[in-house]
Amino acid sequence: MSERTLRILVGKPGLDGHDRGAKIIARAFRDAGFEVIYTGLHQTPEQIISAAIQEDVDAVGLSILSGAHNALLPRVCQLLKDKGADDIVVFGGGVIPDDDIPGLKSAGVSEVFTPGTSTEDIVKWVRENVTPRA
């Protein structure tokens, strides 16, 4: 059997137009040897999960700076569940207050990275927590 290459979707749901962080993460994942599907700005949760399914990704990483994380991240998790695709790991990053993190995790978000997290730490977390689905 050949080995799987890890595939990750990096997306920007919602209305904020700052994707520098998302691009830095995409680049760090590329340098870690992953295949990154970058879907660009202003995506709806529906568009993101359709892309995740068509691309057969192992994880979806979402960058949110707009403050709408409490709406958008659980919505993505719910839609994946509805499609029977909740084996896809969801993680998020951005300006997210610590108080919001437990609620996001109970909604199905596996990890939340706040400002100041190094790309090395995020790559390390992915390697430890995302395995290519069999």
Added chain:
Amino acid sequence: MSLAHRILGGDLRAAARLMRDLDDGFRSAVEEMKLLYPHTGRAFILGITGPPGAGKSTLVDQLTAAYRQRGSRVGVVAIDPTSPFTGGAILGDRIRMNRHAEDPGVFIRSLATRGHMGGLSRSTGDVVNVMDAMGMDVVIIETVGVGQDEIDIVRMAHTTVVVSVPGLGDDIQAIKAGVLEIADLFVVNKADREGADRTARELASMLEMKQTKPGDWQPNVLLTEASRNRGIVEMVDEIEVHRRHLIESGALERIREERNARQFMDLLKERLFAEVYDHIRVNGRFREIIEEMAARRTDPYSAVELIITERFAGHRTPSP
């Protein structure tokens, strides 16, 4: 239930998974492709190629919308390069196309080249076949940004569009061999830019120099502005004219036959190589040969002849 049966029943996750298995080189994918093969051969395959930054993804996005308006189901295979240093890739073609993500009549898949030369990934042909079996009427392949010599697309697509943009070079660039010879249609995109008419004229005059026989297809040069959806209807019309030409002239049958023959030969090469190489790697002959070559006791030419004889002696079928 097998992935193939689920795919034929319309299961998108199964299709996405088989594409992954094909890309990752899983043996099980071969069994699935055997089941899907009878359901392939119906889709029209359109290739879009051109240099990086020419606007290929934006064109593919507009073409997808135009074909959807005409009632066709559309598959898109978009290829981006793999980093030669890390093996990773950023597949960004979807940025321009993801408005179609929710349309059940569209399926988009991004592939990384994974070291394959020629503008496509090794898995492209099989992924196209999966989309064909899914019932896509048109499958659009977007190559990586190409230079002058990555022309695998012409062996995969029924109609090949070469996208150019103003200001890439003088007219001698346009008469070089390679990418410019494979076009069934030229598109000068970003036609609002200065020099677009000149680029189109230079391409047209290059085409006039070409020796043609009566009945041969004559590629046209069209101007588009994909980001503003200008020239797209004319582009699809011209693609459809070419498609009819392929059907009426019998060229489509020839293209399909050539593609079948090539696929068979590629698989045969791959399997024969694996058959021999796996054997000598396991039994130690491979190491021996490399060592004997280092000592100049044998040469690679004699070693290959010897290995072939060893492996296939006794297996020869009598000549008819």
